[in-house]
Amino acid sequence: MNTPKELYYNKTHEWVKVENGTALIGITDFAQSELGEVVFVELPEENDEIKAGEEFAAIESVKAASDLIAPISGVIVKINEELEDSPELINEDPYANWIIKVEIEDKQELEALLSSEDYDKLSE
Amino acid sequence: MMKRTALYEQHIKLNAKMVEFAGYEMPVQYSTIKEEHHAVRHKAGVFDVSHMGEIRAVGPEATEFMDYVFTNSVHSARANQVVYGFLTQEDGGVVDDFLAYKINERNYWLVVNAANKDKDYAWLLKHAVDFDVEIIDESNRYSEIALQGPLAETMLQMHTTYDLSSMKPFTFDEITLDDAGFTVSRTGYTGEDGFEIYGNHDDIKLLFKHLLVDHDDLIPCGLGARDTLRYEVALPLYGHEISETITPLEAGYKFAVDFNKPSFIGREALIKQKEVGLTRRIVGLEIKDKGIARDGAEVFKDETKIGHVTTGYMSPSMGKALALALIDKPYDKRGTAVSIKVRKRMLEAEVIKKKLLQK
Numbered sequence: 001m002n003t004p005k006e007l008y009y010n011k012t013h014e015w016v017k018v019e020n021g022t023a024l025i026g027i028t029d030f031a032q033s034e035l036g037e038v039v040f041v042e043l044p045e046e047n048d049e050i051k052a053g054e055e056f057a058a059i060e061s062v063k064a065a066s067d068l069i070a071p072i073s074g075v076i077v078k079i080n081e082e083l084e085d086s087p088e089l090i091n092e093d094p095y096a097n098w099i100i101k102v103e104i105e106d107k108q109e110l111e112a113l114l115s116s117e118d119y120d121k122l123s124e
Numbered sequence: 125m126m127k128r129t130a131l132y133e134q135h136i137k138l139n140a141k142m143v144e145f146a147g148y149e150m151p152v153q154y155s156t157i158k159e160e161h162h163a164v165r166h167k168a169g170v171f172d173v174s175h176m177g178e179i180r181a182v183g184p185e186a187t188e189f190m191d192y193v194f195t196n197s198v199h200s201a202r203a204n205q206v207v208y209g210f211l212t213q214e215d216g217g218v219v220d221d222f223l224a225y226k227i228n229e230r231n232y233w234l235v236v237n238a239a240n241k242d243k244d245y246a247w248l249l250k251h252a253v254d255f256d257v258e259i260i261d262e263s264n265r266y267s268e269i270a271l272q273g274p275l276a277e278t279m280l281q282m283h284t285t286y287d288l289s290s291m292k293p294f295t296f297d298e299i300t301l302d303d304a305g306f307t308v309s310r311t312g313y314t315g316e317d318g319f320e321i322y323g324n325h326d327d328i329k330l331l332f333k334h335l336l337v338d339h340d341d342l343i344p345c346g347l348g349a350r351d352t353l354r355y356e357v358a359l360p361l362y363g364h365e366i367s368e369t370i371t372p373l374e375a376g377y378k379f380a381v382d383f384n385k386p387s388f389i390g391r392e393a394l395i396k397q398k399e400v401g402l403t404r405r406i407v408g409l410e411i412k413d414k415g416i417a418r419d420g421a422e423v424f425k426d427e428t429k430i431g432h433v434t435t436g437y438m439s440p441s442m443g444k445a446l447a448l449a450l451i452d453k454p455y456d457k458r459g460t461a462v463s464i465k466v467r468k469r470m471l472e473a474e475v476i477k478k479k480l481l482q483k
Binding site: 036037039040042058060062063064065084 | 152153156157158348352414415416418437438440445467469
């Protein structure tokens with residue numbers, strides 16, 4: 001499985017990429033491989049507030065629906081609209097195809113997340 | 125400890141993703157559900173269904189017994205015919221649905237759902253006391269594979285001198301394939317032509333291997349594709365479209381209930397349901413909004429709950445989100461606009477034919 005070093009990870013298989021005060025959030029390679037072919041992503045709306053530990057979107061594979069859990073809190077500044085018509089992009093490259101972009105509310109929350117090494121151990 | 129089928133090592137070698145199903149460790153997919161689904165619709169796929177239970181009802185009164193516990197009639201069937209039907213409770217609810225293989229008037233072989241096998245066996249034993257019939261659980265003796273798809277006959281023909289083109293749907297025979305003996309029926313659970321093949325564990329292991337090696341157009345398929353294939357053609361899955369509380373008539377399977385028989389368990393309740401009229405039935409739903417309605421999702425007309433989704437997917441063949449649902453009358457009419465609650469959203473949907481696959 002591919003687990004980029006520079007990202008933060010949630011136990012529930014989401015990743016966070018920090019870029020000057022904002023964060024991109026997506027799902028991991030392990031998650032997309034477990035889910036199988038993604039057929040639909042239920043996106044939240046811009047300006048929605050997300051809260052660490054709470055669901056913010058849902059992802060549907062052929063088999064089943066899974067909730068995505070917010071790794072951090074903040075306001076959504078952008079959603080990846082491309083996923084509405086091409087949900088399979090998540091399978092093709094789960095790290096390039098982020099799901100939401102969030103204004104980070106509290107940087108401390110990042111410290112509670114996992115490093116790539118810790119995440120790899122978890123998903124072994 | 126989960127049970128494994130005789131094909132377990134081959135599944136692992138084929139890189140299957142394994143899941144628990146009815147106490148067995150079973151392959152849910154080898155490549156992707158979509159690819160396996162399309163293989164069966166257009167070419168062929170082979171499934172390990174060794175988890176299915178096999179129960180024999182044998183004895184001088186086997187036919188009378190079967191006609192009493194089973195909704196369909198077996199007395200009118202010929203030897204080597206396969207009959208689909210239900211074990212029903214007194215109230216018409218379903219204990220299980222299965223294929224009954226008629227070997228002769230004194231000998232029937234029932235291939236039952238893995239998850240219901242113990243319940244079925246107990247039910248059959250209980251009702252067998254009034255008949256001269258013996259009920260034998262033979263589930264551990266057999267392995268089973270299903271070869272399904274438009275190319276199934278051509279492929280299987282290469283393994284036998286038996287003329288498979290002469291085998292009609294819903295019949296079976298004892299056939300030699302690659303020098304070993306099997307029971308082969310022209311049946312399946314996919315809506316495509318195909319065969320279900322039963323044999324001892326070692327023979328099935330070899331046959332499964334040979335089929336995959338000998339046929340480039342054949343791929344192994346898991347339980348994932350098995351479910352998307354059967355749902356598209358509205359074949360019921362126990363616990364979803366039929367259950368202890370959903371009758372065969374509500375599921376649209378009147379043809380497998382023979383009311384001409386003077387008595388069978390559940391007959392009175394089902395006759396009454398037929399005469400009074402159904403209050404609900406299984407229909408198809410096409411979801412118009414973006415999103416997928418899954419099993420259990422509630423269906424509404426305006427503010428009123430009128431039913432629930434029994435199986436739902438993004439249909440691989442139709443490329444649309446389609447569902448089977450149990451819907452109250454009069455909202456079961458084709459073209460009725462309904463809405464389905466999926467998480468926090470209400471998705472607009474329309475009632476369509478329950479056979480979702482339109483070729």
